[in-house]
Amino acid sequence: MDLTALNDILDAISGVIWGPWLLIPLLVGTGLYLTIRLGGLQFLKLAAGLRLGLGKNKDQGAVGDISQFQALTTALAATVGTGNIVGVATAIGIGGPGALFWMWVTGLVGMASKYTESYLAVRFRTTDEAGEKSGGPQFYLQRGIKGPLGKVLALSFAIFTVIACFGIGNMTQGNSIASNVEHSWGLPTWVTGAVLTVLTLVVLVGGIKSIGKVTAAFVPVMIVFYVLGGLYILGANVGELPAAFGEIFTQAFTGTAAVGGFAGSVLIIAVQMGVARGLFSNESGLGSAAIAAAAARTTHPVRQGLVSMTQTFIDTLIVVSITGLTIVVTGVWDDIDAATGEQLSAALMTGEAFTHGLPGEWGHWVVTIGLVMFAFSTILGWSYYGERNVERLFGRRLVMPFRVLFALVVYIGCTISLDTVWKFSDIANGLMALPNLLGLLILSGLVVRETRHYLKHDPKLEATKEEIEAFMADQPGWADWKAGDAVGTSRIDLSTLQGRPRDTAREP
Secondary structure, eight states: OOOOHHHHHHHHHHHHHHSTTTTHHHHHHHHHHHHHHTTTTHHHHHHHHHHHHHSOOOOOOOBBSSSSSHHHEEEEEHHSSSGTTTHHHHHHHHHHHHHHHHHHHHHHHHHHHHHHHHHHHHHEEEEETTOOEEEEEHHHHHHHHHHHHHHHHHHHHHHHHHHHHHIIIIIIIHHHHHHHHHHHHHOOHHHHHHHHHHHHHHHHTTTTHHHHHHHHHHHHHHHHHHHHHHHHHHHHHHHGGHHEEEEHHHHHHHBBBTTTOOOOHHHHHHHHHHHHHHHHHHHHTTHHHHHTTTTTTTHHHHHHHHHHHHHHHIIIIIHHHHHHHHHHHHGGGOOTTTTTTOOOHHHHHHHHHHHHHHHHHHHHHHHHHHHHHHHHHHHHHHHHHHHHHHHHOOOGGHHHHHHHHHHHHHHHHHHHHOHHHHHHHHHHHHHHHHHHHHHHHHHHHHHHHHHHHHHHHHSSOOOOHHHHHHHHHTTTHHHHHTTTSBBBBBGGGHHHHTTOOOOOTTTT
């Protein structure tokens, strides 16, 4: 089979998985369902989640490998990537400005999905042989859902995550960095690849604690750097903002008619592109960010769930909005490329918007540097996701070899063409989401019940560890969660430690 035929097959498979009739409605529907069942938790407790994640509250006495802030920045490192620059431009370029509205919608309902999967990750987390916390869909799907179904879902997620981490979380990100650096500054791709490989290896050898420290220092700087550039543009074009918002909201429900070189779209395309790229950006429902959440020091799963859901807010409602609004307000979304006579490509659109909006060459620099930082942070975040699933499948002994291999693959990504890898990675990424979303629906009853109990006793999220222990002591599942602190529990069934069956969402 030649490469063209393989690409055609992969395109067809990806079209089904990420098309308008499978993953997209399942992702949005799950988020909306969880929003209703949780009573709009993401709106009522957003401020509390931001305070816990970004404030000085360290959840004194909590058990975990990294702080809640480091868990948040690790997840942000993996999600705030090229999708926030190129992905947004792709959505608007194909779906028109209305696609940005649907990206906002997916972000708002996706916060409920992110809360649920992060809650479950902490609730069912375990401790591996090295004493590190391990959790995520690869554990909570099996331990929360009885019988063969849970085991099949958990193993499926673990396998697809390991595959996806080398593609969407590694080679494609490295390739984006190398190609942009070569285009901007003429640095050969092999040089960029070598530097990235060494930097990645240095960080990964230290494990999650090293990743957490780097992302805690790195991620806030990169987001502020990029956002300030975008805010300057929006401030300079403040008079155009009302018209831009009008265009976004109008075209969200009407689609965009073909104009000039713009291929045009109808309503379904605006919705599809907005939802697909929004979910690709914030990863709500994919289960990936839950893996980082499981490592956090927290006194209760509710607290880390609230912190984790703010990641979607920051990613989509802030960073994605900055990119999308600059593209719309500067009018480059329907500009024509003088060299080709066609609409600007997604790769050029955001850079052109920043070049129009910032003086001199600053726009070009902001986008290029932002893309490099975003993509490198994604490599670090996804390395941890892959590592935890390798540990789930093969045990702790292969974790260090995986870290070395992952770093070396970065060099390959920087130096080869990746068309086929992109397509394969999209499929693996989508297949990660399917078992996780099914699990979220099955386990939603458990999450709702336990969330309500916790917030009834600690509505302001100010309870001490001792107070939490007191009102949680007799609750189903509390002893199971505490049992996960035992070293080696990532390789055994926690129910054997309690001498009784696990409670699941099927309980009333």
